Amino acid sequence: MNQIVLPSNVVGRGSCTSSSVEHKLRKPSVAIMLPTYCEADNIDSLVRKIKSLKTDSLIVVIDDSSHDGTASIVESLQEEFDNILVFTRPAKLGLGTAITDGFKLILSLENSPDYIITMDADYSHDPHTIRKLLATAKKGYDLVIGSRYTKGSRIIGWHIIRLLISRIANFVASTMVGMRIHDCTSGFRCYSKNYVENVIGFLHSQTYEIQIETVKQAWTRGFKVKEIPITFENRKKGKSKLTRTEFQAFLSYIMKAKLVG
Numbered sequence: 201m202n203q204i205v206l207p208s209n210v211v212g213r214g215s216c217t218s219s220s221v222e223h224k225l226r227k228p229s230v231a232i233m234l235p236t237y238c239e240a241d242n243i244d245s246l247v248r249k250i251k252s253l254k255t256d257s258l259i260v261v262i263d264d265s266s267h268d269g270t271a272s273i274v275e276s277l278q279e280e281f282d283n284i285l286v287f288t289r290p291a292k293l294g295l296g297t298a299i300t301d302g303f304k305l306i307l308s309l310e311n312s313p314d315y316i317i318t319m320d321a322d323y324s325h326d327p328h329t330i331r332k333l334l335a336t337a338k339k340g341y342d343l344v345i346g347s348r349y350t351k352g353s354r355i356i357g358w359h360i361i362r363l364l365i366s367r368i369a370n371f372v373a374s375t376m377v378g379m380r381i382h383d384c385t386s387g388f389r390c391y392s393k394n395y396v397e398n399v400i401g402f403l404h405s406q407t408y409e410i411q412i413e414t415v416k417q418a419w420t421r422g423f424k425v426k427e428i429p430i431t432f433e434n435r436k437k438g439k440s441k442l443t444r445t446e447f448q449a450f451l452s453y454i455m456k457a458k459l460v461g
């Protein structure tokens with residue numbers, strides 16, 4: 201296991217280890233970022249599944265010192281597999297900063313890949329869709345959203361109330377910011393490196409509103425956005441990490457529509 205020197209804009213947020221130096225020698229096709237907070241029940245099988253797909257990926261786990269040992273599980277996987285980074289932050293600092301720190305870390309790598317996929321680590325997102333997201337991005341899209349609300353999408357295991365909250369949040373967000381996007385809160389996406397380099401300085405979300413902010417940045421700055429249908433499955437293991445405070449912050453963010461950076 202190797203210690204990674206962090207870029208100056210994330211120093212102080214934590215420490216990072218790498219399973220091998222392979223990503224320094226050869227450019228992977230894609231970085232797959234997995235933000236984690238207490239995903240010990242899911243992370244081992246998810247990483248193994250992604251590795252079995254042989255997508256030539258660099259897996260980047262951004263863990264917030266999960267007390268269930270998520271990071272140690274990833275460190276064990278680093279002994280077994282090449283191309284896994286784990287960035288451990290000192291405390292639960294929110295999904296928004298986890299994703300922006302992940303972007304900064306990936307951009308700072310030698311031979312950083314041209315595409316970055318983000319996905320939830322709770323198995324709600326099917327790893328088989330990774331190829332489709334990447335293939336669509338390679339057709340010239342800067343942001344490809346794995347959408348739960350386009351033709352061909354499916355949602356498995358959600359209570360009607362949860363579905364309603366998600367639909368309303370998406371309706372309000374897209375109406376208030378003028379986007380014709382059906383699912384701007386999905387966390388399963390592929391970003392082009394070019395997009396990330398251009399917007400990283402404008403992202404200021406702390407928590408879940410990062411999903412809307414990144415779509416808004418793409419939309420207002422003229423980046424090409426595409427939605428593709430996905431099958432989304434409610435988490436089977438572990439608990440939701442969305443706290444009441446984070447949910448309130450998310451709502452107030454949408455209502456104030458303070459989305460333009």
Ligand SMILES: Nc1nc2c(ncn2[C@@H]2O[C@H](COP(=O)(O)OP(=O)(O)OP(=O)(O)O)[C@@H](O)[C@H]2O)c(=O)[nH]1
Nearest residue numbers: 235236237262264294295298320321435440441442
């Ligand atoms: N590093 C980090 N990851 C987080 C944080 N909050 C959530 N996550 C991760 O972000 C992903 C999405 O969070 P979830 O708890 O699944 O949110 P959700 O999908 O809205 O909630 P569920 O319906 O319960 O799954 C998961 O992989 C979480 O472990 C955080 O503060 N820091």
Ligand SMILES: [Mg+2]
Nearest residue numbers: 320322324435
């Ligand atoms: Mg989830």
